[in-house]
Amino acid sequence: MTVTERQQRAYVDAQAADMRVAVELETDEGMTLNLGPQHPATHGTLRVIARLDGEQVVWADISPGYMHRGYEKLCEVRTYPQVTTLVNRIDWLGSFANEVPFILASEQLMGIEAPPRARYIRTILFEMARVANIVLFLGDLGVQLGAVTPAFYAFRDREHVLDQIESVTGGRFHPNFDRIGGLKDDLPKGWIADTKAVMQRMRMFCDEIEDLLFGNEIFEARTRGVGVIPADVALSYGLSGANARGSGIDWDLRRDTDVGLAHNEVDWRVWTHPDGDSFARCWVRLQETREATKIIDQLCDGLPGGPIMAKVPRIIKVPEGEAYVATENPLGEMGYYIISKGDIGPFRVKIRSASFSNVSVLPWLLRGVYVPDIITILASLYFILGDIDR
Amino acid sequence: MSTLTTLAADIELAWWQQTTLRSLGVMIAVLIPAGTLVYVFLFKMMSFMQSRLGPMEAGPYGSLQLLAEVGKFIQKEDIIPWRADRKLFAFAPYVVIASVFMIYLVVPFGPDAYFVDFDTGIFWALAVSSVSVIGILIAGWSSANKYSLLGGLRAAGQLIAYELPMVLAVVGVVIQAGTLNMQGIVAAQAEGEIFGFGGIGNPFVLTQGIGFLIFLIAMQAELTQTPFDMPIAESELVSGYMTEYSGLRFLLFFIGEFASAGAFAAVAATLFLGGWAIPGVDLDADWMNVVGPLVLVAKMMLVAFLVFWVRFTYPRFREDQLQQLAWKILIPLSLVNILATMALKVAF
Amino acid sequence: MSDATTTEATGTPEAEAGDAAAGAEQPTAPADEQREAMLATLTAALGDRVVGSHVVPGRELWVRVAREAWVEAAETAKLKLGCTFFDFLSAIDWMPSPWGRYEYSALDLEGGIPRPDPTAEIATGYAGGDTRFQVFSRLLNVRQQHSVMLKADLPDDDLRVASLVPLYGGANWHERECWEMFGITFDGHPSLRHLYLPGAFEGHPLRKDFPLLARLVKPWPGIVDVEPMPQTDDEAEGDTPDGNGSGAENEGDA
Numbered sequence A: 001m002t003v004t005e006r007q008q009r010a011y012v013d014a015q016a017a018d019m020r021v022a023v024e025l026e027t028d029e030g031m032t033l034n035l036g037p038q039h040p041a042t043h044g045t046l047r048v049i050a051r052l053d054g055e056q057v058v059w060a061d062i063s064p065g066y067m068h069r070g071y072e073k074l075c076e077v078r079t080y081p082q083v084t085t086l087v088n089r090i091d092w093l094g095s096f097a098n099e100v101p102f103i104l105a106s107e108q109l110m111g112i113e114a115p116p117r118a119r120y121i122r123t124i125l126f127e128m129a130r131v132a133n134i135v136l137f138l139g140d141l142g143v144q145l146g147a148v149t150p151a152f153y154a155f156r157d158r159e160h161v162l163d164q165i166e167s168v169t170g171g172r173f174h175p176n177f178d179r180i181g182g183l184k185d186d187l188p189k190g191w192i193a194d195t196k197a198v199m200q201r202m203r204m205f206c207d208e209i210e211d212l213l214f215g216n217e218i219f220e221a222r223t224r225g226v227g228v229i230p231a232d233v234a235l236s237y238g239l240s241g242a243n244a245r246g247s248g249i250d251w252d253l254r255r256d257t258d259v260g261l262a263h264n265e266v267d268w269r270v271w272t273h274p275d276g277d278s279f280a281r282c283w284v285r286l287q288e289t290r291e292a293t294k295i296i297d298q299l300c301d302g303l304p305g306g307p308i309m310a311k312v313p314r315i316i317k318v319p320e321g322e323a324y325v326a327t328e329n330p331l332g333e334m335g336y337y338i339i340s341k342g343d344i345g346p347f348r349v350k351i352r353s354a355s356f357s358n359v360s361v362l363p364w365l366l367r368g369v370y371v372p373d374i375i376t377i378l379a380s381l382y383f384i385l386g387d388i389d390r
Numbered sequence B: 001m002s003t004l005t006t007l008a009a010d011i012e013l014a015w016w017q018q019t020t021l022r023s024l025g026v027m028i029a030v031l032i033p034a035g036t037l038v039y040v041f042l043f044k045m046m047s048f049m050q051s052r053l054g055p056m057e058a059g060p061y062g063s064l065q066l067l068a069e070v071g072k073f074i075q076k077e078d079i080i081p082w083r084a085d086r087k088l089f090a091f092a093p094y095v096v097i098a099s100v101f102m103i104y105l106v107v108p109f110g111p112d113a114y115f116v117d118f119d120t121g122i123f124w125a126l127a128v129s130s131v132s133v134i135g136i137l138i139a140g141w142s143s144a145n146k147y148s149l150l151g152g153l154r155a156a157g158q159l160i161a162y163e164l165p166m167v168l169a170v171v172g173v174v175i176q177a178g179t180l181n182m183q184g185i186v187a188a189q190a191e192g193e194i195f196g197f198g199g200i201g202n203p204f205v206l207t208q209g210i211g212f213l214i215f216l217i218a219m220q221a222e223l224t225q226t227p228f229d230m231p232i233a234e235s236e237l238v239s240g241y242m243t244e245y246s247g248l249r250f251l252l253f254f255i256g257e258f259a260s261a262g263a264f265a266a267v268a269a270t271l272f273l274g275g276w277a278i279p280g281v282d283l284d285a286d287w288m289n290v291v292g293p294l295v296l297v298a299k300m301m302l303v304a305f306l307v308f309w310v311r312f313t314y315p316r317f318r319e320d321q322l323q324q325l326a327w328k329i330l331i332p333l334s335l336v337n338i339l340a341t342m343a344l345k346v347a348f
Numbered sequence C: 001m002s003d004a005t006t007t008e009a010t011g012t013p014e015a016e017a018g019d020a021a022a023g024a025e026q027p028t029a030p031a032d033e034q035r036e037a038m039l040a041t042l043t044a045a046l047g048d049r050v051v052g053s054h055v056v057p058g059r060e061l062w063v064r065v066a067r068e069a070w071v072e073a074a075e076t077a078k079l080k081l082g083c084t085f086f087d088f089l090s091a092i093d094w095m096p097s098p099w100g101r102y103e104y105s106a107l108d109l110e111g112g113i114p115r116p117d118p119t120a121e122i123a124t125g126y127a128g129g130d131t132r133f134q135v136f137s138r139l140l141n142v143r144q145q146h147s148v149m150l151k152a153d154l155p156d157d158d159l160r161v162a163s164l165v166p167l168y169g170g171a172n173w174h175e176r177e178c179w180e181m182f183g184i185t186f187d188g189h190p191s192l193r194h195l196y197l198p199g200a201f202e203g204h205p206l207r208k209d210f211p212l213l214a215r216l217v218k219p220w221p222g223i224v225d226v227e228p229m230p231q232t233d234d235e236a237e238g239d240t241p242d243g244n245g246s247g248a249e250n251e252g253d254a
Helices: A003-019 A071-075 A080-087 A096-110 A116-145 A149-169 A191-214 A217-223 A231-237 A278-301 A354-360 A371-381 A385-389 B002-011 B015-049 B065-074 B086-105 B121-129 B131-142 B146-177 B182-191 B209-222 B248-273 B288-313 B319-347 C031-049 C067-079 C171-182 C213-217
Strands: A031-035 A047-053 A056-063 A321-329 A332-340 A348-352 C050-056 C060-065 C085-093 C133-141 C146-154 C160-162 C185-187
Touching: A031 B146, A047 A371, A056 A371, A071 A080, A071 A348, A080 A096, A096 A116, A096 A321, A096 A332, A116 A149, A116 A191, A116 A217, A116 A278, A116 A321, A116 A371, A149 A191, A191 A217, A191 A278, A217 A278, A217 A371, A231 C085, A278 A371, A321 C060, A332 A354, A332 C085, A348 C085, A354 A385, A354 C171, B015 B065, B015 B086, B015 B248, B015 B288, B065 B248, B086 B121, B086 B131, B086 B248, B121 B131, B121 B146, B121 B182, B121 B248, B131 B146, B131 B248, B146 B182, B146 B209, B146 B248, B146 B319, B182 B248, B209 B248, B209 B288, B209 B319, B248 B288, C031 C050, C031 C060, C031 C067, C031 C146, C060 C067, C067 C133, C067 C146, C067 C160, C085 C171, C133 C171, C146 C160, C171 C185
Parallel strands: C060 C146, C160 C185
Antiparallel strands: A031 A047, A047 A056, A321 A332, A332 A348, C050 C060, C085 C133, C133 C146
């Protein structure tokens, strides 16, 4: 054997051992196709192993973990303020939203309530993270299906949201702005007026996308009836967020729980869709983005004055206890289960990330679909690799 | 080019010299439209539609970008995958390019400015356009890559399926023109009359409107452009049958794609928009040999604009939906079109 | 409160079965009663296998069950309490880490890396606990918005528990992750294999005696590279290490 042949054999063996799945190149029962880890359609390094019969999937398996950074272990050696920086990077497109449940859980254990102004601004930034995240999803949706143009509009308009986030927090992608007891800084002058203009612009973008993409017959033909998840399956797999609401489950943590954000003080509605197919999920997200812009507008209008930070000791020691707080993040339900022993850092943090549960339904869902439908389903379930792999 | 031939006969050029001139002429005639299409539509129109500027650095407003890209591709390393079938892998791009060149042979640019004037011109054009299917299949199979294989198989199904609507749409044109000869079709449009009114001639886009639409859709599919780009399907198959190709071979595919877009656009312009003729101008005038190509290029750009505009806007069909469209909708529609044309032709 | 609760959901299907728990209107005052009622249902179903419980009013209910009753407890929650949503499943290792927060260099440790003391008292959290490892899971009722956090002790020498996969499909990945991170075997799981880690990985990373290698290799806080802050003009004469003075008045020997 030449060197290259030996190397190739070794590589194939390593891959097989890796997955405990024999990676056959040709068999009689069908072809094994590897989507990933590097692939344009998996938002990051997700590996989908599909056994195909022609163009139809016989079975599929998902191999996540190419981006596993060991968040839960890392959180155990950090102090509470340091965890905020770390946790930004789980869902990196809507990163402020990752900090919020952790901060709220710590505040719950400490018995501290953030002042109303901080609560409002926290909610505004939370919803802006949602807008930034889902706008990119809408652009990316087009690209996955072949329409390359909406992606550019999405990125162009998303820049305005990121500009607003940057002018408050200093960071476009990783704000690292939430603190136990409040926020780091107050809003700059003129921010509220600018934000309302940006939100108006995002509403126009949503209308544009609805026209361009959702009104397109080809889009409807590609997404309607594809990847139907019945409601009971969705619940048993732990699907949350727009994936659950797209299957008709009327559940939104912003409305149904009171964790310390200001959603109860504004007027908004929850969108559901009974179909449970890819179109339903995408449509629900579009409506949610519009709704988020309205929430931000109302919050900006009713912003109370006052301090931005409650009185917290300089060295934060959270008293002993356990708390779980989950919020309706852009991707779904994200929660932190903090076990504290009265130390300056948490004893154990269990991060419940939305995409982990969302993606776990894929082996069940991908049986019997066509290869192009795999892409549609991956696009409509919308996960972020950092969220799956933590 | 018959004037050139007579000219050459006067100057007593050897046959091999004439052939060289003709070959160079064909290359220029093929590559210039391809380059123009790439610059105008891919670099600039696509960019403007996506609210960005496109290449601006190489040359004024990025006009020399294609030249830079050609240079880049030519100097790349020649990579053939380990398990690929070397001969077939190397052979495939040339098949596709050959098919494109052969289509240009029968497109008339002026009363005497053409390469070959077959009596069955349009028949030849449609026949050789199917040769590229073989090239794509060879590329997909020989790449030893599952994505390429999927792309190649999808291409085979799609391209063969959409041959039929294209041919049937052309049949309507042929019935109206009464000839398969391309110059004859141009003449029929320039000198024809629509129900007795002869002011603008009889551009078949008006009387064969349905045929024009079917031809456009079939053309989009034959070029594997979105919404029919399942064979390439960038977000699924990375590049479909072209995945393993790099360097000069990829350049051949790339240029072939745009050259064939130009070729089909030229054929569509000839069949439906009137070709190189302008209604009211004498068809045999000698100066039409200079103006004719410009007119044809303008009409070609118009058709290509439609093709690329749709390409940058729409998502793509799934393979089975694509086939359904061809077999269940386009073919019956084109058959109805033929029946209607026959009836009207006989009646009037 | 607001009128944000009045939503017209477009045709929500009645998909959950067995919705017998008391409906709650507002999650504040009757929450205790609601959670107490849930606890009562579980105790009635499981009897003395409910080993401990804890209620944080208005927030959460913790119930610790015997290991043998793990699946039955989840089943009761699913069928009697309507908790059809599988939130998550994981484990807790209650042993304090022998390395603390790693705020020292491994080279400074005399006697090498400390080993955990198996006789040390392990303090556990809500709903009590007797063992080092506990597996816990949260199940949610999305119609009535209440949840239950189930916990179970696992003896050190027999780290196994029954799998929840027959009840909830979502438990599949959570249990795989739990196995590879803690070493807890789930009986009845279809294929317990690695989820995140490569195939040949040895050890269970989230256990407290598995060190955070990065912190051992490079001591915290690592190389501290602090640029000197620009000083004011009065102090700066001759003091600034870099040549750029802060202003035209600084005629000192910088």
